[in-house]
Amino acid sequence: MSVWIHRRPDEEVAADIAQARGPLAGLRLAVKDNVDVAGIPTTAACPEYAYVPSHDAPAVAALRAAGAVVVGKTNLDQFATGLVGTRSPYGTVPNALRPEFVSGGSSSGSAVAVALSEADIAIGTDTAGSGRVPAAFQGIVGIKPTVGVISTEGVVPACRSYDCVTIFAADLRSADRAMGALAAATDRPWPTDTRLAAPPKPTVAVFDSLDALDPLWQKAFERTVDALRERGVQIVTVDPEPFLAAARLLYDGALVAERYSAVGEFVDTHPESIDPTVGAIIRSARDIPAHRLVSDLAELERLRARAMAGLLGADALLTPTAPLHPTIAEVEADPVGVNSRVGTYTNFCNLFDLCAVAVPAGTAGDAQFGVTVFGRAFDDAVALDIAALIPNGDKGFVEPIDSAWPSRVAPVQELIVFGAHLRGQPLEHQLTELGARWAGPVRTAPRYRLGALDTTPPKPAVTRRPDGEPGVSVAGERWLLSPAALGRFLSALPAPMQLGAVELDDGTWTTGFGCDPAATASAKNISEYGGWKAALAAGAL
Numbered sequence: 001m002s003v004w005i006h007r008r009p010d011e012e013v014a015a016d017i018a019q020a021r022g023p024l025a026g027l028r029l030a031v032k033d034n035v036d037v038a039g040i041p042t043t044a045a046c047p048e049y050a051y052v053p054s055h056d057a058p059a060v061a062a063l064r065a066a067g068a069v070v071v072g073k074t075n076l077d078q079f080a081t082g083l084v085g086t087r088s089p090y091g092t093v094p095n096a097l098r099p100e101f102v103s104g105g106s107s108s109g110s111a112v113a114v115a116l117s118e119a120d121i122a123i124g125t126d127t128a129g130s131g132r133v134p135a136a137f138q139g140i141v142g143i144k145p146t147v148g149v150i151s152t153e154g155v156v157p158a159c160r161s162y163d164c165v166t167i168f169a170a171d172l173r174s175a176d177r178a179m180g181a182l183a184a185a186t187d188r189p190w191p192t193d194t195r196l197a198a199p200p201k202p203t204v205a206v207f208d209s210l211d212a213l214d215p216l217w218q219k220a221f222e223r224t225v226d227a228l229r230e231r232g233v234q235i236v237t238v239d240p241e242p243f244l245a246a247a248r249l250l251y252d253g254a255l256v257a258e259r260y261s262a263v264g265e266f267v268d269t270h271p272e273s274i275d276p277t278v279g280a281i282i283r284s285a286r287d288i289p290a291h292r293l294v295s296d297l298a299e300l301e302r303l304r305a306r307a308m309a310g311l312l313g314a315d316a317l318l319t320p321t322a323p324l325h326p327t328i329a330e331v332e333a334d335p336v337g338v339n340s341r342v343g344t345y346t347n348f349c350n351l352f353d354l355c356a357v358a359v360p361a362g363t364a365g366d367a368q369f370g371v372t373v374f375g376r377a378f379d380d381a382v383a384l385d386i387a388a389l390i391p392n393g394d395k396g397f398v399e400p401i402d403s404a405w406p407s408r409v410a411p412v413q414e415l416i417v418f419g420a421h422l423r424g425q426p427l428e429h430q431l432t433e434l435g436a437r438w439a440g441p442v443r444t445a446p447r448y449r450l451g452a453l454d455t456t457p458p459k460p461a462v463t464r465r466p467d468g469e470p471g472v473s474v475a476g477e478r479w480l481l482s483p484a485a486l487g488r489f490l491s492a493l494p495a496p497m498q499l500g501a502v503e504l505d506d507g508t509w510t511t512g513f514g515c516d517p518a519a520t521a522s523a524k525n526i527s528e529y530g531g532w533k534a535a536l537a538a539g540a541l
Helices: 011-021 056-063 108-115 131-139 171-182 215-230 241-252 254-269 276-283 289-308 328-333 335-342 381-386 427-433 483-491 532-537
Strands: 002-007 030-033 068-073 123-125 142-145 164-169 203-208 234-238 314-322 355-366 365-375 413-417 438-442 448-453 459-464 477-482 496-505 509-515
Touching: 002 108, 011 068, 030 056, 030 108, 030 142, 056 068, 056 123, 056 131, 056 171, 068 108, 108 123, 108 131, 108 164, 123 171, 131 142, 131 355, 131 365, 142 171, 142 234, 142 381, 164 171, 171 381, 215 234, 215 365, 234 477, 241 254, 254 289, 276 335, 314 381, 328 335, 355 381, 365 381, 413 483, 448 532, 459 496, 477 483, 477 509, 477 532
Parallel strands: 030 068, 030 123, 203 234, 203 314, 413 509
Antiparallel strands: 002 068, 123 164, 142 164, 142 355, 314 365, 355 365, 413 477, 438 477, 448 459, 459 509, 496 509
C-alpha cells in the first residue's frame, strides 16, 4: 500500500524502541510528510519540492522527548490540499477497511498507518478537516486542538492562519496521552480561565437540518444523539447556515489566497510536478484582488458572530464528521465536487477558531460512521469529555477520561476538598460549574483533626494539630481548576471556611479547605472516621 513515503528500517525502529523512556516510551509514531523530521526528506507529496531538515518540527520533538519513536513519513494529498487521499504522486492511499473507498485526506497515510497498526499514534495536519475526515473513514480517533495551541513551525503551510497539527490514535485514551506530550510544543498561551472539564450533564447543540446526509447516515447520527440523551446530555438545535456558509468561503472565496501564498511560486515554476487538481486550486488564487480577501474576512467575522450566538448556552456542537464515504472511482470522476461535499461539516472549524475531537460512532451500512465534537477555543477538555460519552456502535462507550490533556498544560490550580464538595456531595456543582476537573482521592498527612460544623449542609472543619498533639490522616479529593475559577470560588466562600496550605501524606503541600480555628471549638469531632464519606456511612453526621 502507498501509506509511507519514507519508512525507517525495522531494526532501527526496534533499537530505538528498546531505549525509549518517558510517558510515551516505545509508541510507534508516524509523521505526515509535510512535517519536518530531522534527517528525513520532507516532500509534502511532491518529490521536486523535497528538502532534508536538520531539526525536528517542535511537534515531532515533543513526542520524541516523551518516548515516541518515529517509524517514518506518511503519504498525503499533495501540499495538504484535499480531503480524499488520492492527490499524490506516491499513489492513492486506499481506505484501511474498504480498499475501493478513499482513505480521506489530506492526512491519509497517517490515519491508515494507525488503522493498520503500523503505528500507534500519528501526526497529521488539519486546515479544513484533514485531521478528522481520515479518522472517521478509518474508524479511529482524531484530535484537532485549538488553533495555535500546537506549534506549526517546521510544517509546510497550507493556509498558515488556519493550519493545525493533529493526532491520530486507535482510541481516545491513547490520543489524549499523545496530546498531553504534543502540547509541550505550544505557541498560543492558554488563558487563565480555561475550562478543564465538561459539566456532568452538558448541553450539546446539533444542526436542525442535515441535508447532505443520506437516510442511512441520518439514522446513524440520530442513534448517536439518542445515546447522548440516554447519558443525560441535553440536546438543542441550531441553524447550520452560518457554519456552512463559512465552510464555502474556505475554497470558494478569497481565503484560498493563503494557499497560493504558501506554495504558489513553486507551483507556477514546476507545473509538471503538481497534481492537476491541486495545481488548479492553488493557481486559482494567484490573481485574487486584495479587496476580495478583505471583504471575505469581514464576512467570515459576521458569520462567526452569528454562529457563536447560536451556540450560546451550549457546551459543544456535534455533527457527522463527513456526510458520505466516496469510492476512489467517484473521486476520480469528480475530484473537486466530491471533495467539497466531504468537507461540508469540517471546513468551518478552524475558520471559527474551534477545537474538535473526531471519534468513531459505529457504522452506517458497510461504512464506518464518525462524529465530531466541536468546542470553543480552549474548550479542548470539554470537547474531549463529551466525545468520551459517545458509543462506538457495538463496542460501547469509552471509559471516562480522568486526566484530559489540557489539564496537564494549561494554567492549573489544585484544590483539596474534604466534605460537601466531594464527588456526589451537595456542593460538588460549585466546582463543576467552574469547569473544575476531578483528579482523584488523596489523604492528608496524619497531622489533622476532622470536625463537622453545624451548618446546612454540614461542612467539614479540617484543622492542623500543633506539634506534639495527635492527629489523623483525613481522606479528601483533588480537583483541578483554572486560576480564575479558583479566584471566583474563593470570593464566594462563606465564613468560617477558608483556603490554605494542606500537607498530604506524600509530604507535598497544596491548597485545600480549612476552617477558622475559632469555629472548630463547637464542631463535632469525627476524626475517628478518617473522612467525611466514612462518617456519613456510619451515620455520624
